[in-house]
Amino acid sequence: MAHVAIVAGPDAGHAFPAFALAGRLAAEGVEAVVFTGSRWTGAASPRGIDVAELPGLAARAADDDEDAGAKLSRRAARIACGLAPQLALHKTDLVISDVITVGGAWAAELTGLPWIELSPHPLYRPSRGLPPIGAGLASGTGWSGRARDAAMRTATSWSLRQGERQRARVRTAIGLDGAPVPPVARLIATLPALEVHRPDWPADTHLVGPLLWEPTDEVFAQPAGRDPLILLAPSTAVTGAADMVSVALEAMRPEILGFPVRVVVSALDIPDGVPHSDSVVAGTARQDELLADADLVVCGGGHGMLAKALSAGVPVVTVPGGGDQWELANRVLRQGSGLLVRPVTADALAGSIRSVLTDRRFAEAAAEAAGSARATVDPVRVVCRLLP
Numbered sequence: 281m282a283h284v285a286i287v288a289g290p291d292a293g294h295a296f297p298a299f300a301l302a303g304r305l306a307a308e309g310v311e312a313v314v315f316t317g318s319r320w321t322g323a324a325s326p327r328g329i330d331v332a333e334l335p336g337l338a339a340r341a342a343d344d345d346e347d348a349g350a351k352l353s354r355r356a357a358r359i360a361c362g363l364a365p366q367l368a369l370h371k372t373d374l375v376i377s378d379v380i381t382v383g384g385a386w387a388a389e390l391t392g393l394p395w396i397e398l399s400p401h402p403l404y405r406p407s408r409g410l411p412p413i414g415a416g417l418a419s420g421t422g423w424s425g426r427a428r429d430a431a432m433r434t435a436t437s438w439s440l441r442q443g444e445r446q447r448a449r450v451r452t453a454i455g456l457d458g459a460p461v462p463p464v465a466r467l468i469a470t471l472p473a474l475e476v477h478r479p480d481w482p483a484d485t486h487l488v489g490p491l492l493w494e495p496t497d498e499v500f501a502q503p504a505g506r507d508p509l510i511l512l513a514p515s516t517a518v519t520g521a522a523d524m525v526s527v528a529l530e531a532m533r534p535e536i537l538g539f540p541v542r543v544v545v546s547a548l549d550i551p552d553g554v555p556h557s558d559s560v561v562a563g564t565a566r567q568d569e570l571l572a573d574a575d576l577v578v579c580g581g582g583h584g585m586l587a588k589a590l591s592a593g594v595p596v597v598t599v600p601g602g603g604d605q606w607e608l609a610n611r612v613l614r615q616g617s618g619l620l621v622r623p624v625t626a627d628a629l630a631g632s633i634r635s636v637l638t639d640r641r642f643a644e645a646a647a648e649a650a651g652s653a654r655a656t657v658d659p660v661r662v663v664c665r666l667l668p
Contacts, residue, residue, distance in 0.1 A: 282667045283311045285367055286376045286398070287334065287359075287384025290317025292548065293584045294378050297400035297469055297491035299329050301376065301659060304491075308660050310667070313370055315363060315384070323495040332370075335362025336383060352382060353443075353450040359383025361454055364390040374667055376467075379404070386451065389461050394666065397463040400491060401583035401604060402470045402611075407478040412436045416610035419476070464666050467659050470583065471590055473615050473649035474608065489656035490587035495548070498565040503542035503558060508575040508637050511567065511589075512545045515580025515601055524599045524624060525551045528578050529560065531629035538634060544570055568592070575643075576636055578629075581605035581612075581620070590617055590649040595642035597632045599624045616645030 284305060288298035295316045302312040306328065314324070315334040324331050336358030360383045367375065367387055375395040377384030388395035404413045411417045411429045420429045451460070466485040468475070475487060502509065510532065514525050525545060534540045545554050545562035554562045567585075571577070571592035579585040581600035586608055589596050596618035598609040609620040619632040619642075636642045 281309065281311050282373050282664075283371050284313075284374050284376060284663065284667075285370060285372045285384075286312055286314045286378075287363065287381050287387070288314065288316045288378040288398075288400075289334075289381045290319055290337065292320075292495075293582055294380065294400055295320050296493040296495070296584060297398070298376075298378065299324050300491035300493035301398070301467075301469075302329050303327075303493070304660050305663060308664065310660070310664065315366070320495065332366065334359060334381075334383075335366070336360075352380070353446045356381075356383035356386055356447075357450045357454045360386035360390055360456075363387035367391050367393065374663070376663070377463075382447070385460070385463070386454070386456060389456055390454070394464045394668065395461075396663065396666065397466045398469065399466065400469045401608070402475045403466070403468050403478075403481075403485065404604065405482065406433065406436075406440065407480050408433075409479040410476065414604065414607050416606045418610075418614060465662055467662060469659070471587060471649055472652040472655045473590065473617070474583075474586065474611055476611065486659070486662050487656050488659035488662065489653050490584075490591055491659070492568065492584075492588055492591065494566045494568060496564055496566060498563070500544050500546070500563065500565040500570050501561060502544065502570070502573065503561055505540075505542055505559070507540045507542050507559070509542045509544070509570075509573055510633070511570055511574045511577045511579075511594075512543055513567065513577060513579040513585045514545075514547050514551065515582050515585075515605065524580060525554060527624050527626055528599070528629055529555070530626040531633060536626060537630045541633075541637075544574075546570065576633065578633065581609040583608055586612060590646055591653065593643070593647040593650040595636050595646040597621065597629065597636055599629070615649060616641065617649050618642060618646070 286298045288294045298314045302314050305312040313330040315332050318333050321331045364387045375388035375393050376398050379399040385395050411432045420426050467488045469491040512528050543560045550562050574594050577589040577594050577596045581598035598620045600606045600609040612618045621628050621632050
């Protein structure tokens with residue numbers, strides 16, 4: 281039996297796709313262990329996922345977490361050195377490393393194993409045909425648009441080179457001299473509707489569709505009635521917009537929105553002060569079950585919730601925070617599946633919710649986004665083809 285190690289950080293947006301892929305590999309007879317934080321062991325292990333704690337995740341007193349490049353590189357080195365012996369212990373044949381958990385890739389290099397890069401979101405590598413990722417901008421057109429994109433790429437290139445120098449120094453310190461060994465493939469776990477065209481799409485890079493996983497088997501008890509059903513899902517990321525839930529609930533009051541709605545607040549950690557009433561319930565349960573009946577999702581714009589909503593053909597209103605949420609929210613806006621609100625106020629949010637619920641074009645665009653999944657490939661087939 282082939283043995284695969286999947287390495288991912290502990291944030292839900294990275295650990296959950298790793299669990300989903302591990303489950304799909306196991307169903308095809310490939311033994312997979314997920315190295316991640318211990319937070320999710322209690323949810324994943326009873327559902328047949330082999331979970332091991334990823335060494336080196338914890339911050340140390342000397343770490344400078346204000347410097348993102350130094351943080352990622354130094355922690356990656358600790359992860360790589362701690363993980364490499366465990367890869368040998370598990371008789372690993374192939375490593376699948378989350379795109380930001382670089383230590384998994386370095387551990388594969390230290391042990392001479394092939395590795396695959398997993399992006400649980402669109403491809404965020406720089407491109408000569410795109411503005412920098414995170415700007416939320418479409419590719420410029422015409423001479424002025426291309427000049428704008430080139431100027432923006434130049435402005436960010438110093439930071440990219442600085443990060444490369446930091447990684448090179450740290451790699452040398454753990455015995456990895458020379459250029460990093462590239463992955464044998466990249467898995468891009470998103471809907472084609474959320475991806476953008478680039479003239480330099482890397483070779484052996486596969487759109488495999490969202491890797492969705494539910495941390496519970498509980499099912500929501502929906503509010504009774506026939507009013508529109510809204511799933512309100514605050515971001516799981518630390519960069520999510522603050523206090524989004526209270527503002528959204530205010531916006532969805534009938535006297536502000538203009539008509540009654542039913543609301544389910546779905547979160548891993550329910551914020552304090554969420555009211556429970558005949559029209560509002562809150563808890564942690566399966567979002568995929570709820571989406572079968574939902575008319576709208578209001579969320580922070582993280583990839584996991586966006587992919588889940590659009591895969592179900594449900595339009596969205598996003599309240600993006602930091603990280604990649606602004607980028608993704610703007611892609612949804614351009615694709616037509618939803619609107620974004622920033623800065624967030626009750627009136628602005630109510631207006632967007634009202635528009636999406638009353639204009640069928642948003643639901644039609646969401647259905648098109650769901651249909652784009654037909655253009656993806658099976659990640660298990662990619663992995664099995666690359667097993668030594």
